[in-house]
Amino acid sequence: MTAVPNPKPMPASTERESSGRYSGWRLLLEGLAGQRGWSRAWAKALPRPRYRVVIVGGGGHGLATAYYLASEYGISDVAVLEKGPIGLGNVGRNTTIIRSNYFLPDNIRFYEYSLKLWEGLERRLNFNAMVSQRGTLNLFHTEAQRDLFTRRANLMRLLGVDAVALSREAVQALVPLVDLDNGRYPVLGGFLQPRGGTVRHDAVAWGYARAASDAGVDIIEHCEVTGMRRDGRRVTGVDTTRGLIEADTICLAVAGHSSQLAAMAGLTLPIESHVLQAFVSEAIKPVLDVVVTYGAGHFYISQSDKGGLVFGGAIDGYNTYGQRGTLPVAEEVAMEAVTLMPALARVKVLRQWGGVMDMSMDGSPIISKTPVDGLILNGGWCYGGFKAIPAGGMTTAHLIACNAPHPLAAHLDLGRFAAGRTLDERGAGPFPYAH
Ligand SMILES: Cc1cc2nc3c(=O)[nH]c(=O)nc-3n(C[C@H](O)[C@H](O)[C@H](O)COP(=O)(O)OP(=O)(O)OC[C@H]3O[C@@H](n4cnc5c(N)ncnc54)[C@H](O)[C@@H]3O)c2cc1C
Numbered sequence: 001m002t003a004v005p006n007p008k009p010m011p012a013s014t015e016r017e018s019s020g021r022y023s024g025w026r027l028l029l030e031g032l033a034g035q036r037g038w039s040r041a042w043a044k045a046l047p048r049p050r051y052r053v054v055i056v057g058g059g060g061h062g063l064a065t066a067y068y069l070a071s072e073y074g075i076s077d078v079a080v081l082e083k084g085p086i087g088l089g090n091v092g093r094n095t096t097i098i099r100s101n102y103f104l105p106d107n108i109r110f111y112e113y114s115l116k117l118w119e120g121l122e123r124r125l126n127f128n129a130m131v132s133q134r135g136t137l138n139l140f141h142t143e144a145q146r147d148l149f150t151r152r153a154n155l156m157r158l159l160g161v162d163a164v165a166l167s168r169e170a171v172q173a174l175v176p177l178v179d180l181d182n183g184r185y186p187v188l189g190g191f192l193q194p195r196g197g198t199v200r201h202d203a204v205a206w207g208y209a210r211a212a213s214d215a216g217v218d219i220i221e222h223c224e225v226t227g228m229r230r231d232g233r234r235v236t237g238v239d240t241t242r243g244l245i246e247a248d249t250i251c252l253a254v255a256g257h258s259s260q261l262a263a264m265a266g267l268t269l270p271i272e273s274h275v276l277q278a279f280v281s282e283a284i285k286p287v288l289d290v291v292v293t294y295g296a297g298h299f300y301i302s303q304s305d306k307g308g309l310v311f312g313g314a315i316d317g318y319n320t321y322g323q324r325g326t327l328p329v330a331e332e333v334a335m336e337a338v339t340l341m342p343a344l345a346r347v348k349v350l351r352q353w354g355g356v357m358d359m360s361m362d363g364s365p366i367i368s369k370t371p372v373d374g375l376i377l378n379g380g381w382c383y384g385g386f387k388a389i390p391a392g393g394m395t396t397a398h399l400i401a402c403n404a405p406h407p408l409a410a411h412l413d414l415g416r417f418a419a420g421r422t423l424d425e426r427g428a429g430p431f432p433y434a435h
Pocket residue numbers: 056057058059060061062081082083084087088089090091092093094095096097098223224225226253254255256257261276277278312353354355356357381382383384385386387388
C-alpha cells in the first residue's frame with residue numbers, strides 16, 4: 001500500500017484557502033505535476049462566537065442560501081452549521097429529479113425559476129453537477145387524469161413553461177419498457193416536460209459548499225444545534241455541540257428536523273416528519289433515457305449514468321425520524337414497477353435507503369419569517385425540495401438580506417396556515433400521505 005501523506009491540518013476560518021478554478025486545463029497540468037496542487041473543496045472552518053447570519057443545516061437549501069447571501073447580497077458573515085458531514089441529509093438521499101410541472105401558477109413560477117437556475121448552475125459554481133435535461137414524463141391512465149394533466153400543461157404553457165402531450169404510440173416510442181396494455185391500468189398517454197431531468201445530488205451539496213466557502217462563508221461540520229437562545233421575542237443565538245454561537249438572524253434549513261429545531265425556539269410548525277424510501281438496481285445497459293412517473297400509483301423511475309435504475313414511491317405514512325423504511329412500501333413500489341414495466345421483474349435491487357421528509361400540511365414548502373423575531377424558516381419541502389434548491393436558496397437569501405419576501409416566494413409564507421390560505425397544490429387535502 002502506498003503511503004498517503006498526512007491531510008492538511010484543519011484551517012481555522014481565518015486561514016481560508018480557495019480551491020481555485022476547476023478546468024480541463026488544470027486537470028491536465030495537475031496530472032503532469034503529480035496531483036499535488038489540489039486543496040480542499042471547502043475550508044473546514046472553526047466556529048466563531050458571533051455571525052450576522054447563522055444557517056442551521058448543511059443540506060442543499062442551507063448551503064444554497066449561504067452561497068446566494070454572499071454572492072448576490074454581499075453578506076458573507078455567515079456560518080452554516082451541520083450536525084454531520086455535508087451532503088448526508090436528503091440532499092444526498094433523493095432520486096435527483098428536477099422539473100417545474102406544477103398546478104398552481106405561483107408554484108409553477110417558483111419551480112420554473114429554479115429550473116432556469118439549474119440550467120446555468122454548473123457554469124456559475126464552476127462545478128460539474130451532471131445536470132441532465134433528459135425530460136420527465138407523467139403517464140395517465142384515465143380520461144379524468146388526462147383532463148387534469150391537460151389543465152396543468154395548459155397552465156404551464158400559458159406561463160411560458162414547456163409541456164408536450166404524447167399519444168400512446170409516442171409514449172411507446174419514447175419508453176419501449178412500458179407495457180401500455182398492462183392488465184391493470186392501461187396507459188392512455190403522457191405529458192412530457194422536455195427540460196425536466198436529473199442532477200447528481202451530492203455534487204449539488206459539494207458545489208454550493210465550495211462556492212460558498214470561496215465567497216467567505218464558514219461551513220462548520222459536526223456542529224449540532226442543541227438549543228436556541230431568545231431574548232424576549234427575539235432569537236439571539238444557538239447552543240451547539242461546539243459552544244454558543246450568537247447571530248442577528250438564524251435560518252432553519254433542516255428539512256425533516258424542522259419541527260424539532262423550531263420547538264427549541266418555542267414554535268410549533270404545520271410540518272410532520274415521515275420516511276421516504278428510494279431504491280437502486282444493479283447497473284444494466286441503457287434502457288431508459290427519460291424520467292417516467294406512473295399515474296396509477298406512486299412510482300417513478302430513471303436510469304443513472306452508471307446504469308442503475310433509480311426509483312421510488314410514496315412515503316411510508318407514519319411519523320418517524322428513521323432513515324430506513326418498511327417492507328410493505330418496498331413491496332408496493334416493486335409491484336407498481338413490475339405492473340408498468342414487466343421486464344424489471346428480472347432486475348436485482350442493489351441498494352435501498354430512506355430520508356426524513358418535512359411534509360407540510362398543504363404539500364407546498366415554507367420560506368418565511370416566523371413569529372420569533374430574527375428566526376427564518378426554509379422547510380416543508382415534502383417530496384420535492386431537491387429541484388427547488390437553487391430557487392429556495394436564492395429566495396431565502398433575499399428574505400434574510402432584504403427583510404422582505406422574494407416576489408416568487410411570497411406565497412410560501414408560514415402565515416397562510418393560520419389564515420386558511422393553504423395552497424393545496426395537488427388538490428389532495430391536508431394529509432401528507434395523500435400529497
Ligand atoms: C428518497 C427521497 C427521494 C427524493 N426525491 C426527490 C426528487 O427526485 N426530486 C426532488 O425535488 N426532491 C426529492 N426529494 C426531496 C429532497 O431531497 C428534499 O426535499 C431536500 O433535499 C430537502 O432540503 P435539504 O437538501 O436542505 O435537506 P437536507 O439535505 O436533509 O439538509 C438538512 C440538514 O440539516 C441537518 N440538521 C438537522 N438537524 C440539525 C441540527 N440540530 N443541527 C445541525 N444540523 C442539523 C441535517 O443533518 C441535514 O444535513 C427526495 C427525498 C428523499 C428522502
